Amino acid sequence: MDYLTLLQVLDSTVRLATPLLLACLAGLFSERAGIFDIGLEGKMLMAAFFSAAVASVTGSVWLGLLAGIASSMVLSGIHGLASITFRGNQLISGVAINFLAAGLTVLIAQHWFSQGGRTPSLMGGGRFTDITLPFADALSGVPILGPTYAELISGHSILVYVAFACVPLTWWMLYRTRFGLRLRAVGEAPEAVDTAGVSVIGLRYAAVAICGLLCGIAGAYLATGLQAGFVKDMTAGRGYIALAALIFAKWRPWYALSACLLFGLLQAVALRYQNIDLGGFIIPVQVMDALPYILTVVILAGFVGKAIPPRAGGEPYVKER
Amino acid sequence: MDKMPAWADAFLVPLISLILAALLSALVILAIGESPTEALKLMVEGALMRSAGWGYTLYYATNFIFTGLAVSVAFHARMFNIGGEGQATLGGLGVALVCLYLPWPHWSLALIGASLGAAAFGALWALIPAWLQAKRGSHIVITTIMFNFIAAALLNYVLVNLLKPAGAMDPASATFPDATHLPTFQQMFSTADNPLFRGAPANISFFLALIACVAVWLLIWRTRLGYEIRALGHSESAARYAGISPVRIIVIAMLISGGLSGLMAVNTTMGESERLLMNATEGAGFIGIAVALMGRNHPFGVLLAALLFGFLYQGGAELALWTSIPRELIVVIQALVILFTGALDNMVRMPLERLFLLLRRTPKGPAE
Numbered sequence: 001m002d003y004l005t006l007l008q009v010l011d012s013t014v015r016l017a018t019p020l021l022l023a024c025l026a027g028l029f030s031e032r033a034g035i036f037d038i039g040l041e042g043k044m045l046m047a048a049f050f051s052a053a054v055a056s057v058t059g060s061v062w063l064g065l066l067a068g069i070a071s072s073m074v075l076s077g078i079h080g081l082a083s084i085t086f087r088g089n090q091l092i093s094g095v096a097i098n099f100l101a102a103g104l105t106v107l108i109a110q111h112w113f114s115q116g117g118r119t120p121s122l123m124g125g126g127r128f129t130d131i132t133l134p135f136a137d138a139l140s141g142v143p144i145l146g147p148t149y150a151e152l153i154s155g156h157s158i159l160v161y162v163a164f165a166c167v168p169l170t171w172w173m174l175y176r177t178r179f180g181l182r183l184r185a186v187g188e189a190p191e192a193v194d195t196a197g198v199s200v201i202g203l204r205y206a207a208v209a210i211c212g213l214l215c216g217i218a219g220a221y222l223a224t225g226l227q228a229g230f231v232k233d234m235t236a237g238r239g240y241i242a243l244a245a246l247i248f249a250k251w252r253p254w255y256a257l258s259a260c261l262l263f264g265l266l267q268a269v270a271l272r273y274q275n276i277d278l279g280g281f282i283i284p285v286q287v288m289d290a291l292p293y294i295l296t297v298v299i300l301a302g303f304v305g306k307a308i309p310p311r312a313g314g315e316p317y318v319k320e321r
Numbered sequence: 322m323d324k325m326p327a328w329a330d331a332f333l334v335p336l337i338s339l340i341l342a343a344l345l346s347a348l349v350i351l352a353i354g355e356s357p358t359e360a361l362k363l364m365v366e367g368a369l370m371r372s373a374g375w376g377y378t379l380y381y382a383t384n385f386i387f388t389g390l391a392v393s394v395a396f397h398a399r400m401f402n403i404g405g406e407g408q409a410t411l412g413g414l415g416v417a418l419v420c421l422y423l424p425w426p427h428w429s430l431a432l433i434g435a436s437l438g439a440a441a442f443g444a445l446w447a448l449i450p451a452w453l454q455a456k457r458g459s460h461i462v463i464t465t466i467m468f469n470f471i472a473a474a475l476l477n478y479v480l481v482n483l484l485k486p487a488g489a490m491d492p493a494s495a496t497f498p499d500a501t502h503l504p505t506f507q508q509m510f511s512t513a514d515n516p517l518f519r520g521a522p523a524n525i526s527f528f529l530a531l532i533a534c535v536a537v538w539l540l541i542w543r544t545r546l547g548y549e550i551r552a553l554g555h556s557e558s559a560a561r562y563a564g565i566s567p568v569r570i571i572v573i574a575m576l577i578s579g580g581l582s583g584l585m586a587v588n589t590t591m592g593e594s595e596r597l598l599m600n601a602t603e604g605a606g607f608i609g610i611a612v613a614l615m616g617r618n619h620p621f622g623v624l625l626a627a628l629l630f631g632f633l634y635q636g637g638a639e640l641a642l643w644t645s646i647p648r649e650l651i652v653v654i655q656a657l658v659i660l661f662t663g664a665l666d667n668m669v670r671m672p673l674e675r676l677f678l679l680l681r682r683t684p685k686g687p688a689e
Contacts (some may be wrong), residue, residue: 028599038462082664086671091401091462093664095610096656104349111353117647224446240466246465284482290474293467295450300459300467309460 017264023242026214033207041239042101047219067156069216087316113151128157187310331522364636376521382631388609405606407472412583415442443583451575
């Protein structure tokens with residue numbers, strides 16, 4: 001494998017890791033506040049459809065992005081209503097949201113566009129175009145560094161850079177602001193937050209809203225950045241991989257970045273090579289598909305570093321009387 | 322003491338939730354420019370007015386009974402088994418191996434063998450998540466989700482690399498031998514001058530599902546093990562104090578749950594396709610969640626809910642055939658049912674409780 005091939009694999013790793021990363025950080029905000037969210041998949045799918053649909057009708061990808069975020073946040077609102085206000089089962093609510101998105105997207109797509117549950121292909125201003133960073137062309141002659149800069153770092157859509165910027169931003173918000181401290185506290189000991197006179201319900205709704213926002217960007221990237229338009233079930237389990245990455249990262253932002261890059265790399269390799277031949281021993285492509293999930297189970301089992309979720313996760317908060 | 326009488330809890334709450342879900346579904350149909358009454362009429366005609374329609378409805382219902390029972394057995398132990406999909410996938414593999422590699426003289430023996438194979442493989446797929454939950458505290462929801470994906474990859478590998486007959490294009494196993502073909506309803510109930518269930522996939526495994534309903538009812542409410550499962554579900558600390566081992570009960574309850582999910586494959590793989598296909602489960606594992614929630618985890622409730630979803634599935638297929646409403650409408654209805662009967666349960670329950678309290682407080686008439 002020559003250097004250019006390696007760069008191409010890494011380049012597609014970055015592209016494929018982006019939606020995972022955004023969804024993973026979305027889950028991180030929600031779960032750190034004590035709201036389990038297995039509805040990441042559904043929110044991404046909903047956002048993917050609405051961003052592609054609005055972008056194809058208006059021709060503006062930015063309006064599409066807004067629509068995607070809005071639709072994802074509506075689903076977040078339903079999740080919040082069920083799991084915060086009505087103290088329902090957060091897991092069941094997440095399952096319902098995934099189905100709601102899977103069904104509604106196709107239903108509305110068929111009604112609006114009549115193309116078998118997909119949107120028309122996006123062209124021109126309907127897509128996020130790749131950005132060439134300054135000096136990419138000038139430096140491309142420099143050995144090793146030049147192609148790396150031009151291929152790997154430069155030439156992605158704006159949302160990729162947004163996703164990567166979200167990692168330090170999330171870290172800063174969670175660990176260096178008052179809001180972040182309270183958010184983490186509400187996932188560990190909501191009664192303590194309540195005693196301090198801070199609204200548990202308000203904080204949890206805020207966390208769920210941020211989750212919706214990030215899932216919205218993730219979905220919009222899928223439909224308008226990574227691909228050109230919405231197709232049925234286009235998230236293809238990415239929400240669950242993001243969930244796996246979140247556990248793999250033990251609910252921490254920088255670890256989330258490395259977990260998503262790892263899972264992105266697995267996807268990129270599985271996409272490029274079908275079966276990998278390691279000197280007579282063949283790794284079937286299915287192993288690459290299953291590896292994120294297997295790794296997550298191993299981590300969950302606690303054989304390699306235990307993953308301990310936020311203590312109040314999944315528990316609706318009931319004020320004591 | 323109770324805020325609500327038992328009948329209201331068991332029937333009124335799910336009924337109101339269901340009506341809410343139905344109203345919203347009607348709104349969805351209106352929103353995409355179709356008439357809800359016309360749609361309902363088409364669905365009823367397609368699913369219930371002809372025996373062939375019933376044949377499909379009962380075929381789907383058979384799947385949902387198995388997966389619904391699976392979810393509800395786990396729910397009784399306060400486990401959320403979201404891995405029915407993976408367990409049913411593995412169950413299919415069990416059925417295929419039993420049917421393909423063992424010589425069966427008659428379908429009745431093959432049915433027993435395949436059921437054992439399906440249940441064993443399904444239970445095995447639930448064993449690792451169960452053990453991890455019981456021993457290591459790994460959240461069963463996450464591990465069973467992961468195992469769904471691992472099962473899909475495993476089946477993909479087995480079909481493409483091992484079971485696919487040489488030269489075949491589609492990833493599917495060879496067709497099972499004739500001796501293992503299960504009698505369909507058409508063969509069982511049709512007479513020469515009165516053909517019934519023509520072409521429908523419903524088969525004898527429907528009765529297997531009914532037996533499973535009775536068996537689960539006996540298990541949960543009439544055996545010591547069932548008592549232990551329910552005790553653990555109500556309170557782990559109390560169960561532990563009573564000398565019940567949570568590890569043992571969690572593992573056993575999940576094995577039963579996985580086995581029931583696996584049994585679904587007898588209906589799809591052995592009864593219908595008669596060979597192992599890539600995506601034979603078609604999401605039935607997830608519908609089990611809706612069925613269990615709606616059936617309030619009681620086998621009789623599961624049976625009714627499974628019939629309703631069987632009707633929705635067949636009716637949805639009819640809609641997709643005759644109108645421009647895609648099949649995904651059913652997924653939306655399913656989501657709304659899960660949302661209202663599962664997650665938003667308190668939204669219906671809280672006002673009802675208040676209503677009943679209010680009724681109780683009002684002074685009784687002079688006759689008393």
